[in-house]
Amino acid sequence: MLSRVLKEALLSKELDNGQLESDLSSSFRIQDVMRNETQRVQDELSCITHKAKQLELQVSKKDEAINELQQDLQESAKELASLRGTLKTVTEERDLSWQESKQLRRNINIMQNEVVSLKKKIEALDEDILLKEGQITILQDSIDKSFDIIYSPRSMREFDME
Secondary structure, three states: OOOHHHHHHHHHHHHHHHHHHHHHHHHHHHHHHHHHHHHHHHHHHHHHHHHHHHHHHHHHHHHHHHHHHHHHHHHHHHHHHHHHHHHHHHHHHHHHHHHHHHHHHHHHHHHHHHHHHHHHHHHHHHHHHHHEEEEEEHHHHHHHHHHHHHHHHHHHHHHHHH
């Protein structure tokens, strides 16, 4: 009986041993799986770290680009303010020039009307001169003829005959 109990205990121990061996081999397999999983996670972590560094580089490049754009924006804002001042000055000068041109147009119209009026007066004076010259010519002709009539021998005969 003792041998039987010992056999059963041995058998039980062998079963326990078998179970432990199977648990041990299962643990080894799980450990291998865990090592593989750990290696995979480490690889992923390495990839993610690499991607994070790339993203940090991209962010720093974008930050630099943003800083450059902000500087450009500030310079453009200064230029725009300067141009607005210049535009205001140019607009005022344009308005003054426009007013001057309006006044000059009025003066030109007035002078053109005066020129037309003066041309009419000149024409009237030319007509008067022509009329006067004609009258002078007629008078000169009549003076010359009356002297001819009075002093010519023929006119003396005619004068005597009467």
